[in-house]
Amino acid sequence: NAGVTQTPKFQVLKTGQSMTLQCAQDMNHEYMSWYRQDPGMGLRLIHYSVGAGITDQGEVPNGYNVSRSTTEDFPLRLLSAAPSQTSVYFCASSLRTRNTEAFFGQGTRLTVV
């Protein structure tokens, strides 16, 4: 079982460039989410989805877009990268019911120069 797979693991972007962080899970989890981790701030929720075709904003959504066309995939798009988006990004998935634990991907370390 692969669990939650994120690609790429590392990425350097120039300011203004766009890119997509990929996230895929093979556990048939309804709930998927994206977090960013910054020093001293823990993880903060960017966007989440409770199922295919349904997405919503989290705490820090500005500058990011998401879509959920299938249960398995939940890509995160940076429209025009800014240095403030330098961070480590984690994708997570979980069963929707009963607040089971979230399974996290390995993370993507993004640097915007």
Add this chain to the structure above:
Amino acid sequence: AQKVTQAQTEISVVEKEDVTLDCVYETRDTTYYLFWYKQPPSGELVFLIRRNSFDEQNEISGRYSWNFQKSTSSFNFTITASQVVDSAVYFCALSEALGNKLVFGAGTILRVKS
């Protein structure tokens, strides 16, 4: 609004010492869930425990134990006889009853020296 506070930014102990990591939370919900995650130097997030707001029993798993007290809105984590492999960042998190959105504390860096 929900909030999780981990006041200890960094703790250093010597191997075999016991250490307690503090977690204080705020929520208006009567039903909620609390979690602890471990982030070792390799960077992944490892689930340790989940507790719902109606279950105040303390839990022990090997060298790990958790003390949940609703009266003080705390969910503290104790490692007994710490080992170097326990060195990591530990996150406490809270989620509301409906939905699985996690609110994380800032994390506590634990350094265990041999």
